[in-house]
Amino acid sequence: MTERGTTGPQIHRTVADLRRALAAERTGGRRIALVPTMGALHEGHLSLVRKGFALADAVVVSIFVNPTQFAPHEDFDAYPRTEASDVDKLAAFGVGHVFAPSAREMYPDGFCTAVSLGGPALGLETDFRPHFFSGVAVVVAKLLLAVLPDVAVFGEKDYQQLLVIRQLVRDLNMPVEIVGAPTLRETDGLAMSSRNAYLDPQARRTAATLYATLADTAARLAADPGDLAALDDGCRRLEQAGFRVDYLALRDAATLAPLEAASDRPRRLLVAAWLGQTRLIDNIPA
Amino acid sequence: MTERGTTGPQIHRTVADLRRALAAERTGGRRIALVPTMGALHEGHLSLVRKGFALADAVVVSIFVNPTQFAPHEDFDAYPRTEASDVDKLAAFGVGHVFAPSAREMYPDGFCTAVSLGGPALGLETDFRPHFFSGVAVVVAKLLLAVLPDVAVFGEKDYQQLLVIRQLVRDLNMPVEIVGAPTLRETDGLAMSSRNAYLDPQARRTAATLYATLADTAARLAADPGDLAALDDGCRRLEQAGFRVDYLALRDAATLAPLEAASDRPRRLLVAAWLGQTRLIDNIPA
Known part of the structure; x- marks a missing residue:
């Protein structure tokens, strides 16, 4: 096979x-990095591969559009599948191994294990995609345990997912180091995402407002950490630009817990919003 | 430490x-076996250790009374803890490593991952101990991933648990072979169990009826596979001996699914019953 x-x-x-x-590959103590993806690879993914090579001797990229993290009404069927060109891109980077299993290989008849988390999985994405992190936790556990890499690289673009995966790995004693890599952006600031391909030219122009709003809101919060009205103003700006906002939220950067007053712990500003049928997410420190 | x-x-x-x-230990490709226990080691456990040495070069025994698989009203506090004598017994067998973590090491602050299974976890024990297999799944996942053994040995005495663990390992792609080992019995047939220590002399004599009932019921089913009245008669016999019966059930031996008529797949007869405050379980092929 x-x-x-x-x-x-x-x-x-x-x-x-x-x-x-x-x-x-493992002979002689060579280190292995895993970069899990759903394919439709863009520069953001390739930066994760680059990070993998900086941390290990060999990089495995998994390509699997995981059905269990999509709700029935979500974009599983529409999600872009471009394996041949994905593999070409990875070849150019010297990636030695692609793991691209079928859904049946991952979820054979009789599969019946569910994984769920509290902590960083509470709120934000979970309020709008209640099945999402259970699906992610199972598939990431399976990928990590299939590959058993020394290190696995995930993008900070999916910041809540990154924290959920760190927690999962810690809680189950998985012998893998989880490394986050910074979000790559288009020249207008839009976070690179496979879902950007859904945007028509006008929506694509509007989409830049998402990052601009994050950046401006973070700047206001930097000037005055207690200026939480900045969040309301940010929401309004997004709505005026044509977004439907799921959340624009300021959270503890390490735990994603709602902030306690007078804490000086690092904070993260996270957003999820719709442009037409396309849901975009992004986040930055704040 | x-x-x-x-x-x-x-x-x-x-x-x-x-x-x-x-x-x-792993240098030179030496194989490692894990024998997970809750301590209070008896000959049954030691037979698992023996099996471990038959399958691997080194054996790790874990001793951990896992709080999350006990409900609040169950016997977590009373469960026998005999680490010093357990370690002596393991020393005599040449066991090189005991993993005996604290509850805090296994479940530190912020721990928030839950694992649950359908399939073989449905019914039987779950009907009476609804939290049990979720607790078992998490702790076994943690132990397997902490040790990463080549093989892990579990007793058939906890038959449903054995099937649940096999399913968990398969579903999450854990790189471990799960091996079941036969139940060891006292001379009167009672399955060896740490909980037998709870029985006073009279209850201990009565306890032999559990295996006798299993054996006689299985013999009737062997003579006439359709003689399901044997199950009712077995229940009655246990109740007359002084047991309170949780279940005496005939199931598909591979899946624990309720039996389909006219199937000739292997079957398993499983029982759980109380003598006073002590809950005993056992099972045999049927």
């Missing part, structure tokens, strides 16, 4: 094939 | 210490 082009990465479709290939 | 007597096993209190010690 392992495929290989003349120069590109090996493509593994089963956990068994993947493990066989990685056993050879 | 690692302790060691002059000849006995190393006793590790933290995952970090355990991992450091096991990294050395």
Whole structure:
């Protein structure tokens, strides 16, 4: 089930094939990094791959559009699938192994394990996508345990997801270091995302307001940490630009807990908002 | 945090210490077996250790009375804790490593991950101890991922637990082989269990009826596979002996699903019943 082009990465479709290939990679104490993706790779993903190579000798990229983290009404069917061009991009980076299993390989008949978290999984995305982190927790656990990398790299663009995964790994004693990598942005500030491809030219122009609002709100909060009216103003600005806002929230950067008054712990400003049928998320320190 | 007597096993209190010690054990491809226990070791546990040595070069025994698999009204506080004599027994077997963490090491502040299963976890124990397998799934996941053994050995005495753990390991891609080992019995047939220590002499004599009933019921079912009245008769016999029966059930041996008529798949007869304040379980093929 392992495929290989003349120069590109090996493509593994089963956990068994993947493990066989990685056993050879591990000889001599070589370190392995995993970069989990849903494919539709853009520069943001490639920066995670670059980070993987900085931290390990070999990089495995998984490509799997995980059905269990989409609700029935969400964009699972529409989510872009571009495996051939994804593999070409990874070949150019010297990635040796792609793990691209079928849904059946990941969730065979009889599959019946659920994982759920409190803590950083509470609120924010969970208020709007209640199944999301349970789906993420299971698939990330499976990917981490299939690959058993020394380190796995996740983008800060999905900041709540990054904290949930750190917590999952810590709670279950998974022997993997989780590393977050900074969000890459287009020249107008929009965070790179596979879902940006859904935006028509006009929506794409409007989308820049998301980051601009985050940046301006964070600047106001930097000037006056207690100026929480900045959040209301940010929401209003997004709505006036044509967004439907799920949340624009200021949270403890380490735990995502609502802020206690007079705390000087690092904070994070997080946003999720819709432009038409496209849901965008972003976050920055604040 | 690692302790060691002059000849006995190393006793590790933290995952970090355990991992450091096991990294050395693994050199040269030596295989490691894990035998998870709640301590109060008896011959049944020691047979699992023996099985571990048959399957691997080094055996790690974990001793941890896991609070999360006991409901508030259950016997967590009363559960026997005999670490010193447990360690002596393991020393005599040449066990090199004991992992005996504190509850705080396993469940530090902020711990918030839950694992639950359907499939083999449905019914039987779950009908009477609804939290049980969630507690077991988390602690076994943590122990397996802390040790990362090649193989882990569990007793068939806890048959439903064994199937739940197999399913968990399969579902999450844990790189561990799960091996079941046969139940050891006292001369009158009673399955060895740490909880047998709760029984006063009279209850201990009565307890033998549990296995006798299983054996006689299985014999009737062997003579006539459709003779399900044998289950009612078995229940009645246990009640007449003084048991309060939670269940006496015949299930598919591989899935624990209720049996379909006319199936010739292997079956398992499982029982849980109370003698006074002591809950006993047992099972045999049928």
